[in-house]
Amino acid sequence: xxxxxxxxxSFGAQPVLRGVDLEVPDGSITVIIGRSGGGKSVFLKHxxxxxxxxxxxxxxxxxxxxxxRGRALDRVRERxxxxxxxxxxxxxxxxxxNLAFPLREKTALTRAQIAxxxxxxxxxVGLADVxxxxxxxxxxxxRKRVAIARAxxxxxxxxxxxxxxxxxxxxxxxxIHGLIRELHQRLRFTAVMVxxxxxxxxxxxxxxAMLHEGRIVEVGPSAVIQASANPIVQQFxxxxxxxxx
Amino acid sequence: MTSRPLPRxxxxxxxLGRWASGIVVSLGRFGTFFTLALATIASPPFKFRAFVxxxxxxGFRSLLIILLTGAFTGMVLGLxxxxxxxxxxxxxxxxxxxxxxxxxxxxxxxxxxMVTGRAGSALTAEIGIMRITEQIDALTVMALNPFRYxxxxxxxxxxxxxxxxxxxxxxVGIFGGYLVGVELLGLSRGTYFGEMQTFVxxxxxxxxxxxxxxFGIVVTWVCTYKGFHVGHGAxxxxxxxxQAVVLASVLxxxxxxxxxSLLP
Numbered sequence: 001x002x003x004x005x006x007x008x009x010s011f012g013a014q015p016v017l018r019g020v021d022l023e024v025p026d027g028s029i030t031v032i033i034g035r036s037g038g039g040k041s042v043f044l045k046h047x048x049x050x051x052x053x054x055x056x057x058x059x060x061x062x063x064x065x066x067x068x069r070g071r072a073l074d075r076v077r078e079r080x081x082x083x084x085x086x087x088x089x090x091x092x093x094x095x096x097x098n099l100a101f102p103l104r105e106k107t108a109l110t111r112a113q114i115a116x117x118x119x120x121x122x123x124x125v126g127l128a129d130v131x132x133x134x135x136x137x138x139x140x141x142x143r144k145r146v147a148i149a150r151a152x153x154x155x156x157x158x159x160x161x162x163x164x165x166x167x168x169x170x171x172x173x174x175x176i177h178g179l180i181r182e183l184h185q186r187l188r189f190t191a192v193m194v195x196x197x198x199x200x201x202x203x204x205x206x207x208x209a210m211l212h213e214g215r216i217v218e219v220g221p222s223a224v225i226q227a228s229a230n231p232i233v234q235q236f237x238x239x240x241x242x243x244x245x
Numbered sequence: 246m247t248s249r250p251l252p253r254x255x256x257x258x259x260x261l262g263r264w265a266s267g268i269v270v271s272l273g274r275f276g277t278f279f280t281l282a283l284a285t286i287a288s289p290p291f292k293f294r295a296f297v298x299x300x301x302x303x304g305f306r307s308l309l310i311i312l313l314t315g316a317f318t319g320m321v322l323g324l325x326x327x328x329x330x331x332x333x334x335x336x337x338x339x340x341x342x343x344x345x346x347x348x349x350x351x352x353x354x355x356x357x358x359m360v361t362g363r364a365g366s367a368l369t370a371e372i373g374i375m376r377i378t379e380q381i382d383a384l385t386v387m388a389l390n391p392f393r394y395x396x397x398x399x400x401x402x403x404x405x406x407x408x409x410x411x412x413x414x415x416x417v418g419i420f421g422g423y424l425v426g427v428e429l430l431g432l433s434r435g436t437y438f439g440e441m442q443t444f445v446x447x448x449x450x451x452x453x454x455x456x457x458x459x460f461g462i463v464v465t466w467v468c469t470y471k472g473f474h475v476g477h478g479a480x481x482x483x484x485x486x487x488q489a490v491v492l493a494s495v496l497x498x499x500x501x502x503x504x505x506s507l508l509p
Contacts, residue, residue: 048386074388082386088379102387154387
């Protein structure tokens, strides 16, 4: 269980998170939606321990990560897999080496075992034949899939997705979402995803949380969010333009 | 909470205070970065593959520029010093004059400036791009210390390659001076090298060595720091790269003077 309690964060005089509370049950897919600049990525960085809140706390499996540093924080991060917005693949390594890297550095697996895990990982995302290529040599959609494969290769308990489908065409968006759903059913990890892909995320989310101006304004299953009476939620999911003043 | 606007007379003082505190914060961050790098170097595991890659990146790929600039620096020195010494009838001292200038000053400084321009800028740009494309964050959330993979190997490679590059620069420069002084202007070979042996001793070589070693640390420290603390987007990387080269070059010259006055 991931539990977030009253997290606030400001940059200078600009408040970005104003007291975020959220619970993510084990094994679920929770999607955080909200407008651009609403603090979603900043919130995700707090869950990853890349930023520290001004106030509040983040608990992962009962452990308060906001207080952890160094090796203790690393031990929590060893349970994570992260898919960054742009993939964040190491561009000096081939796609296969990108998958092999965390295994080589963090596990005691033999070369043969690592090669097998890499082949399985790339096969899982339908890219068994791109292992020898560098990230710059494959398409944007393939890079996202390699990034997903890398995030899952260490068999993490929790996987964070930061806008994994941004910049992709609608067909690829559905392909990636289908892939995430399928992998989730097979591997049963807890997923936290930041996205603004409406309505596609309603198909894969177990729970959706709407972050608006630094606060969670609505949280619940897809059907609840779609039927929400909250005008902010309705405006967002319908994509209605802002009223001009 | 709202704050009252400052009286107009105090506005420049406020700006000066902000500027000064900004400098202190930057210096603190710069020092902390170095301490963290040293702590990482001192603690296992050592990333040998990354270290070898950095030796290639900083040292081997700078070889051509070092050989070229070393040769022409020696040739220019040979020509100018010969012209000056011939006014006093002291051409015989061309060898030691070229060698001492190169070994004590020009070799370490120019080699460091050349490597900064070629490899230092590339180091900042590479780490800067890794920062803005979240590759450094990816390392961090994999529970891997980015200092161990990016900063420590670069600093150690700087310590190894800068003295070697300087030694090459010196040797090629001395032969450049020989080409001009002996082969072109007719000084005897025995005089050129013989006087050099008389006047150049181990202290001069060690002065050059300590300078080049410390430049290796300074350049890699500045360039990795600037890459790590890059601004946003391509413009941020471009600015960080320029700042790294300028700051490293200035520090090389300042540190050269400091060491030059401290070392025998």
